[in-house]
Amino acid sequence: MAASTLTESEKRKNMPLEYSTEEGDLRIVGFWIFLAAELVLFSTLFATYLVLQSHTAGAPTAKDLFKINPVMAETIVLLVSSFTCGLGTLELRRHNTKGLIAWLVVTVILGLAFIGLEANEFYSYAVHEGAPLSSSAFLSGFFILLGTHGAHVTLGIFWVTAIIIQLAQRGITAVTARKAFMVGLYWHFLDVVWIFIFTAVYLTGLVI
Amino acid sequence: MENIKTFLSHFFVTGDPMIYGADASIALVSVAIVFVLTYFKKWKWLWREWLTTVDHKRIGIMYIIAALLMLFRGGVDALMMRTQLALPNMHFLNSEHYNQVFTTHGTIMIIFVAMPFIFGLMNIAVPLQIGARDVAFPFLNAVSFWLFFFGAMLFNLSFVIGGSPDAGWSSYAPYAGAELNPGVGQNYYLIGVQISGIGSLATGINFLVTIAKMRAPGMTLFKMPLFTWSILITSIIVIFAFPAFTVALALMTIDRLFGAHFFTIASGGSPMLWANLFWFWGHPEVYIVLLPVFGIFSEVIATFAHKALFGYVVMIWSMIAISVLSFLTWLHHFFTMGNTAPVNAFFSLSTMLIAIPTGVKIFNWLFTLNKGRIEFTTPMLWALAFIPNFTVGGVTGVMLAMAPADYQYHNSDFLVAHFHSTLIAGTVFGVFCGLHYWWPKMFGYLLNEKLGKWSFWIFMISYNICFMPMYFLGLMGMTRRMYTYPAGLGWGPINFIITIGAFGMGLGFTIMAANIIWSAIHGKRDTTGDPWDGRTLEWSTSSPAPEYNFAHIPVVSTRDAFEAMKEEERKGVKRRQLPFEPIHMPNNSGIPFIMSAFFFVAGFGFVFEWYWMGIPGLIGIVICLLARSFVYNDHHHIPTDEIERTERAAGRFS
Ligand code: HEM
Numbered sequence: 123m124a125a126s127t128l129t130e131s132e133k134r135k136n137m138p139l140e141y142s143t144e145e146g147d148l149r150i151v152g153f154w155i156f157l158a159a160e161l162v163l164f165s166t167l168f169a170t171y172l173v174l175q176s177h178t179a180g181a182p183t184a185k186d187l188f189k190i191n192p193v194m195a196e197t198i199v200l201l202v203s204s205f206t207c208g209l210g211t212l213e214l215r216r217h218n219t220k221g222l223i224a225w226l227v228v229t230v231i232l233g234l235a236f237i238g239l240e241a242n243e244f245y246s247y248a249v250h251e252g253a254p255l256s257s258s259a260f261l262s263g264f265f266i267l268l269g270t271h272g273a274h275v276t277l278g279i280f281w282v283t284a285i286i287i288q289l290a291q292r293g294i295t296a297v298t299a300r301k302a303f304m305v306g307l308y309w310h311f312l313d314v315v316w317i318f319i320f321t322a323v324y325l326t327g328l329v330i
Numbered sequence: 331m332e333n334i335k336t337f338l339s340h341f342f343v344t345g346d347p348m349i350y351g352a353d354a355s356i357a358l359v360s361v362a363i364v365f366v367l368t369y370f371k372k373w374k375w376l377w378r379e380w381l382t383t384v385d386h387k388r389i390g391i392m393y394i395i396a397a398l399l400m401l402f403r404g405g406v407d408a409l410m411m412r413t414q415l416a417l418p419n420m421h422f423l424n425s426e427h428y429n430q431v432f433t434t435h436g437t438i439m440i441i442f443v444a445m446p447f448i449f450g451l452m453n454i455a456v457p458l459q460i461g462a463r464d465v466a467f468p469f470l471n472a473v474s475f476w477l478f479f480f481g482a483m484l485f486n487l488s489f490v491i492g493g494s495p496d497a498g499w500s501s502y503a504p505y506a507g508a509e510l511n512p513g514v515g516q517n518y519y520l521i522g523v524q525i526s527g528i529g530s531l532a533t534g535i536n537f538l539v540t541i542a543k544m545r546a547p548g549m550t551l552f553k554m555p556l557f558t559w560s561i562l563i564t565s566i567i568v569i570f571a572f573p574a575f576t577v578a579l580a581l582m583t584i585d586r587l588f589g590a591h592f593f594t595i596a597s598g599g600s601p602m603l604w605a606n607l608f609w610f611w612g613h614p615e616v617y618i619v620l621l622p623v624f625g626i627f628s629e630v631i632a633t634f635a636h637k638a639l640f641g642y643v644v645m646i647w648s649m650i651a652i653s654v655l656s657f658l659t660w661l662h663h664f665f666t667m668g669n670t671a672p673v674n675a676f677f678s679l680s681t682m683l684i685a686i687p688t689g690v691k692i693f694n695w696l697f698t699l700n701k702g703r704i705e706f707t708t709p710m711l712w713a714l715a716f717i718p719n720f721t722v723g724g725v726t727g728v729m730l731a732m733a734p735a736d737y738q739y740h741n742s743d744f745l746v747a748h749f750h751s752t753l754i755a756g757t758v759f760g761v762f763c764g765l766h767y768w769w770p771k772m773f774g775y776l777l778n779e780k781l782g783k784w785s786f787w788i789f790m791i792s793y794n795i796c797f798m799p800m801y802f803l804g805l806m807g808m809t810r811r812m813y814t815y816p817a818g819l820g821w822g823p824i825n826f827i828i829t830i831g832a833f834g835m836g837l838g839f840t841i842m843a844a845n846i847i848w849s850a851i852h853g854k855r856d857t858t859g860d861p862w863d864g865r866t867l868e869w870s871t872s873s874p875a876p877e878y879n880f881a882h883i884p885v886v887s888t889r890d891a892f893e894a895m896k897e898e899e900r901k902g903v904k905r906r907q908l909p910f911e912p913i914h915m916p917n918n919s920g921i922p923f924i925m926s927a928f929f930f931v932a933g934f935g936f937v938f939e940w941y942w943m944g945i946p947g948l949i950g951i952v953i954c955l956l957a958r959s960f961v962y963n964d965h966h967h968i969p970t971d972e973i974e975r976t977e978r979a980a981g982r983f984s
């Protein structure tokens with residue numbers, strides 16, 4: 123047994139910092155599994171949306187509501203935030219605390235911009251166009267699918283902020299490295315979900 | 331003044347003597363608990379040792395205590411229903427009240443009894459069986475438990491405050507929607523179940539990682555004990571089934587609270603969508619409460635037949651097959667709701683296919699018994715009774731799986747008898763079996779065998795008196811969820827027999843409760859840690875297991891690892907005493923309890939649509955999460971001299 127644990131810790135030495143402790147390793151694996159569960163959650167919402175897409179019940183339809191410009195703006199902001207978050211992970215690998223914090227701050231700002239754009243879009247549908255979530259099954263599906271994604275981004279903003287503070291307090295350690303790495307996974311995941319939203323909701327909505 | 335009076339008369343459920351009785355008993359029990367804790371100065375102890383614990387064994391014990399209490403509540407519901415149905419034209423419960431009682435009975439039994447009981451047993455046994463010191467995420471484990479606990483409390487509160495849900499445990503739309511079902515009852519269902527469901531998902535992730543990554547050196551996947559295997563597979567089902575339920579519950583909550591149209595009839599909503607989402611979780615759910623007990627029976631049958639399990643690998647592959655198929659059968663719950671013939675045919679077939687791996691397992695258990703040296707202990711009796719009784723449930727399940735025939739059986743008492751045959755002869759027998767089997771490991775003494783056998787025989791025979799006639803009642807045309815029936819249909823005598831059986835089961839359960847109390851005082855101590863001549867690693871440590879489980883992590887070379895170790899010892903192979911090393915353990919934390927309490931507050935606020943209460947509750951949750959993120963000092967080391975003292979006290983170090 124002694125021999126096997128030794129090679130175990132030897133192996134860990136050559137790993138990136140966030141995997142360098144058993145605890146970090148376990149948590150990252152657990153987080154991947156959590157993301158799998160999140161995937162099921164979003165799939166259920168997508169399925170619901172697709173089932174209800176045509177149930178517009180006389181209320182405004184996707185074609186009436188969606189405009190390409192604001193949607194493109196949201197998409198670009200979120201994709202760029204995913205890129206800056208990735209740059210942060212690169213700095214993490216270089217053990218550069220300042221660089222990591224800087225990129226995470228940019229990511230948070232872009233995240234806030236995304237939420238602002240989305241809130242504006244929701245507001246214009248619900249108030250200006252008179253199409254709130256209670257008008258039809260289609261709109262319920264739309265607002266809840268996108269709202270769930272938006273709520274995830276909002277929570278992510280709080281989370282990244284908490285990690286920025288911890289990085290500023292403690293620098294890059296095995297624990298903070300793991301946290302920064304995990305929040306990066308989360309952020310990229312939300313980006314992937316957005317790409318599906320962009321295709322399944324907006325593009326099909328504008329075309330069909 | 332007048333305002334306050336009308337508010338209170340709506341807030342509290344009024345006008346029913348049984349509910350006043352419940353009010354009084356809840357008040358009395360609460361006062362008694364507060365008094366006892368204060369008198370014996372136990373508040374600190376309760377907080378330090380239990381409410382803040384992250385030890386999987388203590389969390390397991392709390393799960394089981396809560397599940398037993400909920401079983402009592404669900405059982406009282408069952409007896410009330412059976413009293414109402416004992417004779418034609420009874421006036422014990424009115425129709426409204428009957429609806430509430432079958433709803434709370436079903437929901438409590440599945441969500442707040444079957445699952446937590448299983449989670450309790452797996453918390454106790456799995457880390458010990460794989461030679462680990464705890465689960466992968468002890469803090470998260472505590473969060474899971476307290477979410478379950480506060481979810482259950484919220485759900486049960488509906489009985490005295492605001493009114494109970496009444497749309498059945500499956501809460502079908504559109505009846506469960508705001509239009510046809512105003513009031514708070516259905517909100518309690520949606521939010522109470524949601525809160526505990528989040529905890530279940532976390533448990534699934536926790537145990538998957540624990541089993542995947544924390545096994546003792548040498549324990550490859552195909553050397554794991556079967557119970558651990560069953561939990562591994564169950565965890566995967568939980569992870570893929572629960573998020574769908576989370577969404578379904580949330581969508582219906584949004585329908586009711588914010589006027590959305592997911593499941594309404596008006597404005598394009600789709601009630602059938604609810605049925606699909608519910609059962610997409612609901613059918614895997616029945617395997618979530620069944621596969622673990624398959625694991626328990628495998629352990630117990632092998633132990634008390636004193637043989638290695640027959641067909642170990644086949645057993646595992648059958649469970650994997652069942653878990654995959656369980657996601658492909660959900661539509662069999664609504665064959666009669668207007669699907670096309672090919673769709674019904676597909677789901678009919680996929681359902682029948684499940685009988686194959688299940689049948690394979692039954693034969694494997696039988697072959698394990700074959701030529702075994704069988705010891706008829708209480709856990710073994712529960713396991714042996716499971717085989718024929720559960721088979722009845724399985725066979726009637728195949729009958730129900732035939733879509734054309736289901737037009738006859740659907741929604742009849744035949745169905746009620748079928749699912750009780752699987753849920754009682756499967757899940758309940760299984761958790762009782764596991765309870766008796768692992769009790770010494772939990773508390774360090776055995777439950778009394780004589781009382782155990784009495785409770786077994788009375789419960790098992792009464793179960794048959796209750797549910798065998800119910801099949802025929804269903805075939806005679808009595809439907810489920812029916813609060814009364816006229817005389818002259820020939821249903822009266824059968825119903826009366828069923829009710830006798832139901833009370834017999836109540837008696838059996840009471841004897842089991844008495845056994846628990848009796849054994850706590852007089853129970854035989856387990857000084858060896860291995861009272862049953864067990865085969866797996868949980869029996870290799872002392873009873874109850876020390877905080878750190880194993881002073882030295884065991885090294886495994888075969889299946890039935892502990893049996894192999896004992897065999898070596900019998901051959902005279904001496905094991906070297908290695909020096910102790912300090913053991914890394916997680917710190918206790920109050921955050922799981924406090925955060926779950928905020929969930930309760932938020933949930934209660936949303937039930938009543940009191941956003942002034944709901945939103946601060948949500949903010950409290952977020953603050954707890956952030957607070958946890960800043961905790962760095964989250965573990966300690968047990969020094970070697972403390973380990974030495976503990977081991978010496980257990981007689982394992984000299
Ligand atoms: C003492 C043992 C029990 C008795 C006598 C009993 C009796 C009953 C009765 C009379 C009904 C309602 C039938 C109707 O009118 O529709 C019912 C429903 C149900 N029972 Fe039990 N039950 C027992 C234990 C259990 C257990 C252990 C479970 C699950 C683990 C369970 C799960 C359910 C479910 C899911 C329903 C359906 C509720 C609904 O219609 O929404 N029962 N039971």
Ligand SMILES: [Cu+2]
Nearest residue numbers: 613659660663
């Ligand atoms: Cu099913």
